[in-house]
Amino acid sequence: MLMPVEEAQKHILEGVGPLDRKETRTLSEALGCLLGEDVRADHDIPPFTNSSMDGYAVRSQDVQDASPEHPVRLRVLDVIRAGHPVNAPLEPLTAYKIMTGAPVPTTADAVVPIEWTREDRGNGVVILRDAPSGAHVRRQGEDMQAGAVVLKKGMFITPPIVGILASVGQSRVPIAAPPKVGILSTGDELREPSEPLFPGTIRNSNGYAIMAAIQEAGGHPLLYPSAPDDPQAIKELFTRASTECDVLVSSGGVSVGDFDFVKPVIESLGQLSLWRVNLKPGKPLAYGQVLGKPILGLPGNPVSALVTFELFVRPLIRTMLGDAHWQRPVVRLPLSTDFPHVEDRRQYVRSRLIMQGGHLMLWPHTNQGSAVQSSWEDVDALMIVPENTGPYRAGETLDAMLLSVSHIRSR
Numbered sequence: 576m577l578m579p580v581e582e583a584q585k586h587i588l589e590g591v592g593p594l595d596r597k598e599t600r601t602l603s604e605a606l607g608c609l610l611g612e613d614v615r616a617d618h619d620i621p622p623f624t625n626s627s628m629d630g631y632a633v634r635s636q637d638v639q640d641a642s643p644e645h646p647v648r649l650r651v652l653d654v655i656r657a658g659h660p661v662n663a664p665l666e667p668l669t670a671y672k673i674m675t676g677a678p679v680p681t682t683a684d685a686v687v688p689i690e691w692t693r694e695d696r697g698n699g700v701v702i703l704r705d706a707p708s709g710a711h712v713r714r715q716g717e718d719m720q721a722g723a724v725v726l727k728k729g730m731f732i733t734p735p736i737v738g739i740l741a742s743v744g745q746s747r748v749p750i751a752a753p754p755k756v757g758i759l760s761t762g763d764e765l766r767e768p769s770e771p772l773f774p775g776t777i778r779n780s781n782g783y784a785i786m787a788a789i790q791e792a793g794g795h796p797l798l799y800p801s802a803p804d805d806p807q808a809i810k811e812l813f814t815r816a817s818t819e820c821d822v823l824v825s826s827g828g829v830s831v832g833d834f835d836f837v838k839p840v841i842e843s844l845g846q847l848s849l850w851r852v853n854l855k856p857g858k859p860l861a862y863g864q865v866l867g868k869p870i871l872g873l874p875g876n877p878v879s880a881l882v883t884f885e886l887f888v889r890p891l892i893r894t895m896l897g898d899a900h901w902q903r904p905v906v907r908l909p910l911s912t913d914f915p916h917v918e919d920r921r922q923y924v925r926s927r928l929i930m931q932g933g934h935l936m937l938w939p940h941t942n943q944g945s946a947v948q949s950s951w952e953d954v955d956a957l958m959i960v961p962e963n964t965g966p967y968r969a970g971e972t973l974d975a976m977l978l979s980v981s982h983i984r985s986r
């Protein structure tokens with residue numbers, strides 16, 4: 576019996592914890608990283624009490640009975656602009672004209688928006704509505720207080736978090752250092768994207784796809800020159816990478832062919848603790864340690880390599896970063912079309928999310944071959960079809976693991 580996906584994930588993550596290594600980044604480089612330590616506010620935010628509206632800063636008691644029927648006339652002392660505090664106090668029946676974000680003078684306790692006022696001759700303003708104490712005033716420190724922890728270690732840095740970091744003056748951002756992930760492509764047939772092809776050769780697409788997937792997962796990819804199907808060459812490559820990386824990810828050579836040497840090399844340099852998972856594509860996944868470093872042997876078929884990356888390598892990278900929430904959301908959705916019987920392995924099916932008749936539905940690509948790269952087009956989700964089930968009719972529901980949903984098409 577093949578090992579279930581969840582059991583394989585558990586086994587792989589068992590021996591791995593957060594690396595707890597820190598690094599600093601500039602604000603422009605921090606997006607998508609995880610915060611490496613708690614961040615405290617270096618000052619109150621807002622740093623001073625200020626107006627949330629363009630209007631008039633008043634003493635609330637002066638305008639408490641103001642209405643269109645009983646307007647209150649105030650004398651305007653000056654105009655306060657953002658960035659230009661005014662120190663003179665407000666006396667009874669006076670006001671400052673004030674702009675949004677400008678400091679509210681200490682003796683004023685409310686702002687009347689411009690729409691509720693009318694300019695009056697001389698230096699006057701007529702107030703047409705009351706404004707209770709605190710109205711349209713943003714108090715110093717009401718958002719964040721000096722010294723308080725405002726961002727927690729491990730938090731995912733999104734654009735708003737970059738804004739908070741900038742607000743609290745954190746121009747150098749402590750982040751969880753990305754694990755160094757070595758990419759080890761194997762196969763006599765592999766040529767680089769820039770190289771010409773000869774009969775029997777193909778481009779090394781896995782190396783680059785895995786590199787991009789590592790970057791997307793928050794890891795630091797180290798792309799090694801690919802190794803031929805030769806045990807000694809693979810051994811040298813794995814040995815070198817194990818001294819330079821935190822995790823190794825190989826592709827190819829894990830099946831049962833005469834030239835599949837990845838498993839014996841892992842065994843000769845450490846141990847192989849897992850081989851073959853109940854999944855399609857990606858059954859021959861191998862996992863073990865070489866010279867003390869975890870290694871995932873992904874199958875060579877390009878789709879199998881990326882599906883096993885998603886299910887096993889991404890969780891490992893996120894765990895090493897200290898992200899406990901690596902699970903992708905799984906939602907149950909109806910099929911927009913029929914889907915055939917699935918045989919003895921659980922299948923992960925490249926699918927789109929589409930809107931049909933106001934309902935979100937799954938649209939699986941037709942050709943699910945594990946070497947068919949073109950079926951990655953606009954994939955939002957991997958539909959999960961249990962083994963020995965189906966055929967399914969349109970409208971029946973299945974679980975889908977959401978990847979990144981960019982846009983949902985309508986049909």
Ligand SMILES: Nc1nc2c(c(=O)[nH]1)N[C@H]1C(S)=C(S)[C@@H](COP(=O)(O)OP(=O)(O)OC[C@H]3O[C@@H](n4cnc5c(N)ncnc54)[C@H](O)[C@@H]3O)O[C@H]1N2
Pocket residue numbers: 760761762764765777778779780781782826827828829830831832835856857858859873874875876877879945946
């Ligand atoms: N008799 C059996 N044959 C196979 C079985 C099986 O159970 N019994 N399993 C099949 C499955 S499932 C898979 S998946 C593949 C995995 O094979 P390997 O991991 O040993 O990979 P290779 O044989 O080296 O290559 C498979 C395929 O992928 C191409 N490839 C390899 N590396 C790259 C790369 N870097 N970039 C692009 N393409 C790559 C390679 O040329 C092959 O076409 O085994 C089945 N066989």
Ligand code: MOO
Pocket residue numbers: 854855856857858859874876878879945
């Ligand atoms: O598992 Mo293989 O990935 O079916 O082609």
